[in-house]
Amino acid sequence: xxxxxxxxGPQSDSPLPPQPTGAPGxxxxxxxxxxxxxxGLFVISWRDGEADRTMLASWVMQAGFTPPSVSVAVAPTxxxxxxxxxxxxxxxxxxxxxxxxLLSRFGKPSTPGEDPFAGLDTLRTPGGTAALAxxxxxxxxxxxSRAPAGDHVVVVAEVVGGDSGSAGAPLVHVRKxxxxx
Numbered sequence: 001x002x003x004x005x006x007x008x009g010p011q012s013d014s015p016l017p018p019q020p021t022g023a024p025g026x027x028x029x030x031x032x033x034x035x036x037x038x039x040g041l042f043v044i045s046w047r048d049g050e051a052d053r054t055m056l057a058s059w060v061m062q063a064g065f066t067p068p069s070v071s072v073a074v075a076p077t078x079x080x081x082x083x084x085x086x087x088x089x090x091x092x093x094x095x096x097x098x099x100x101x102l103l104s105r106f107g108k109p110s111t112p113g114e115d116p117f118a119g120l121d122t123l124r125t126p127g128g129t130a131a132l133a134x135x136x137x138x139x140x141x142x143x144x145s146r147a148p149a150g151d152h153v154v155v156v157a158e159v160v161g162g163d164s165g166s167a168g169a170p171l172v173h174v175r176k177x178x179x180x181x
Contacts, residue, residue: 030178031178032178034178034179036175037174038172038173038174039058039059039172040058040095040171041058041173042057042060042092042094042095043057043106044056044057044080044090044093045090045093045117045130046080046088046090046091046129047129047130048083048088048112051113051114052110053079053110053112054110054117055074055079055080055109056103056106056107057073057074059072059073060073060092064156067158067159069144069157069158070092070156070157070159071157072141072154072155072157073149073153074153074155075152075153078109081146081155084143084146084157087143089125089141089142089160090129090141091125091129091130091141092138092139093131093135094136094138094165095132095136095170096134096136096166096168096171097169097171099132099135100171102132120132120133120134125140126140126160126161127160132165135165135166136166136168136171137162137163137164137165137166138163139162140159140160140161141159141160142157142158143156143157144157144158
């Protein structure tokens with residue numbers, strides 16, 4: 001069987017489309033289509049002892065009305081999962097369009113002892129977690145369940161607090177390839 005040419009790769013005699021590296025079973029068409037699913041960009045924050053910790057996330061969405069809840073997809077190696085397992089609340093900071101410059105700052109997880117919010121205006125939520133004062137909004141959450149989902153873990157969390165933040169529009173993210181960050 002000959003597959004018609006794919007603009008992303010050469011012709012093949014294989015009945016399957018070419019496979020992108022690290023994504024068995026998914027061709028470039030799937031990668032592009034998945035990348036076109038828009039998502040927000042969020043800074044997740046939590047307290048580890050007396051230190052603030054953060055990570056950048058894009059797979060966050062509302063998961064229920066009663067009680068209000070969200071789902072967050074987290075790589076299994078992230079420290080956030082251990083914090084959630086210990087019952088530590090976390091905050092989803094919704095980044096605004098004007099906060100694109102924060103992406104490089106929060107693109108790598110904070111390390112213990114580092115102040116990820118140094119030089120930024122923050123506030124403390126009722127649960128004591130740092131939130132970005134200029135965020136388009138923030139929601140404080142407590143994990144209620146989790147389930148493996150491929151190479152990530154989906155955490156469902158009840159929303160226990162929040163604020164609408166600035167009046168700015170949220171930052172929307174679209175990937176070129178939906179099979180990698």
